[in-house]
Amino acid sequence: EVQLVESGGDLIQPGGSLRLSCAASGFSVSSDYMTWVRQAPGKGLEWVSVTYSDENTHYADSVKGRFTISRDNSKNTLYLQMNSLRVDDTAVYYCASGSVGDWGQGTLVTVSS
Amino acid sequence: DIQMTQSPSAMSASVGDRVTITCRASQGISKYLAWIQQKPGKVPKRLIYTASTLQSGVPSRFSGSGSGTEFTLTISSLQPEDFATYYCLQHYSYPWTFGQGTKVEIK
Numbered sequence: 193e194v195q196l197v198e199s200g201g202d203l204i205q206p207g208g209s210l211r212l213s214c215a216a217s218g219f220s221v222s223s224d225y226m227t228w229v230r231q232a233p234g235k236g237l238e239w240v241s242v243t244y245s246d247e248n249t250h251y252a253d254s255v256k257g258r259f260t261i262s263r264d265n266s267k268n269t270l271y272l273q274m275n276s277l278r279v280d281d282t283a284v285y286y287c288a289s290g291s292v293g294d295w296g297q298g299t300l301v302t303v304s305s
Numbered sequence: 306d307i308q309m310t311q312s313p314s315a316m317s318a319s320v321g322d323r324v325t326i327t328c329r330a331s332q333g334i335s336k337y338l339a340w341i342q343q344k345p346g347k348v349p350k351r352l353i354y355t356a357s358t359l360q361s362g363v364p365s366r367f368s369g370s371g372s373g374t375e376f377t378l379t380i381s382s383l384q385p386e387d388f389a390t391y392y393c394l395q396h397y398s399y400p401w402t403f404g405q406g407t408k409v410e411i412k
């Protein structure tokens with residue numbers, strides 16, 4: 193059974209940094225492309241980033257240059273390094289496998305002073 | 306960027322109704338489209354991928370169709386557990402984009 197478990201969400205001040213983790217079990221993160229999606233409070237879903245097994249990565253314009261997606265195959269874990277955080281980055285962040293076939297439970301990031 | 310426009314944005318329907326939600330892409334996306342269901346306070350769940358392939362475990366009352374720029378999610382007979390918000394997602398080109406969502410409420 194595929195399981196994705198996110199962690200690392202927190203309350204952080206604007207301009208700060210945070211790293212989210214997504215621990216996978218039941219499959220290998222190195223074998224599939226992995227995605228981050230976020231959802232601001234009361235809003236719809238927003239695609240954030242994707243990484244492929246060949247290390248190719250893509251980002252939403254809203255996070256490009258500030259966020260970095262990566263993976264550690266030895267730990268079977270996906271990461272999202274978030275720098276220069278802004279108030280409008282406040283959201284629940286979900287990791288998902290492939291074209292969002294399986295989802296984690298989400299982790300809440302709150303950016304506020 | 307490809308814009309995904311869903312219609313309607315919200316609807317009221319009764320148990321047993323046939324429900325159709327449309328998603329239009331601002332340019333052709335072949336069949337690189339997924340439908341996602343999200344119930345309040347819950348994790349999103351993919352129902353359909355490649356426009357018409359039913360995710361394993363999803364009831365057969367859900368179906369998807371379309372290609373290119375126009376896509377449809379159909380619920381053949383709405384059940385109480387189907388009241389939720391539905392999103393389409395294109396993953397044909399970057400940035401991937403979601404539709405704004407369609408909230409299906411109880412009439």
